[in-house]
Amino acid sequence: MTNQEKGNQTSITEFNLLGFGTLPHLQILLFLLFLVIYIATMAGNILIIVLVVTDQHLHTPMYFFLGNLSCLETCYTCTILPSFLASLLTEDRTISFSGYLTQYFFFGSMIATECLLLSVMSCDRYLAICNPMHYAACMSGRLYLQLAGGSWTGGFLSSGIITLLISRLTFCGLNGIDHFFCDLIPLVNLSCNDPQLMEMLVFTLCLIFLVVPFLLTLMSYICIIATILRIPSTIRRQKAFSTCSSHLIVVSMYYGTLLIVYMFPMTNTLRDFKKVLSVIYIVLTPLVNPLIYSLRNKEVKEALRKASRKFMFGRWYPLSFLRLK
DSSP states (O other): HHHHHHHHHTTTOEEEEEETTTTTGGGHHHHHHHHHHHHHHHHHHHHHHHHHHGGGGSSSHHHHHHHOOOOOOOOOOOHHHHHHHHHHOOOOOEEEEHHHHOOOHHHHHHHHHHHHHHHHHHHHHHHHOOOOOHHHHHHHHHHHHHHHHHHHHHHHHHHHHHHHHHOOOOOOOOOEEEEOOOOHHHHHHHHHSHHHHHHHHHHHIIIIIIIIIHHHHHHHHHHHHHTTTOOOOOHHHHHHHHHHHHHHHHHHHHHHHHHHHHHSSSOOHHHHHHHHHHHHHIIHHHHHIIIITTSSSHHHHHHHHHHHHHHHHHHHHHHHHHHHH
């Protein structure tokens, strides 16, 4: 290959994220829809973080993990949706190569971290429900800090390795990416390099950070449900089963969409379908996780009531006092 050809391959400095450009008549509607989802997602997750930090009754391993999950959802919602909303509003879908790598690095880190964190949370619930006598001894302060820290470290490390390899790819002149955010597979498909190495790496990392955590989470919830079914009280059994089944549905939806997007081969038939599935784990999961995992819990509801009373007392009582005077 000549130097001139190499120069032509590496001359691309920006990409065009096509997104939902095939639906120009729906751009404003999509903008309003995703804006509402973005605001609701940020409000719900930030609320959980504030409650977990400020309420002493929520300083337990379970709520520590839930706080981490909400922090994670907040971070990667901020990584994807603001730029996507801007592209819908301005119709400017271009992004520089360095910008693409930066967004992918943080997005990939958050996805891998969440896969690990959800499996850690399922193991925590397994210990609490199936082995309550040993829970306090097993889930010590140092252990749950190490588990959460290991999830974050593993996610950022894996994404850093892939991002470094992506930065060494060369491209053959095409810069249109049929997606609404900076993902790995569409970019690799544009490169001139042999995709075999990247495909093997992606497959290996998917096994480690997606398949194994999913199986571990699934096994934990199966054991939890088996334990719940042995509860003698019908009301308690139904309540516990309702909570765990909703958790399992959300977790299965999250892992399932990721498995289809990253483990199934890319075909023309699946391309648009995978784009729709991406909306589920990018947009919908961060929206519903605070509702499913946190805001249904009795302790979180009580913490929210106390925070509301404290806010209303601090804000309105002095005014009432002045009026009485």
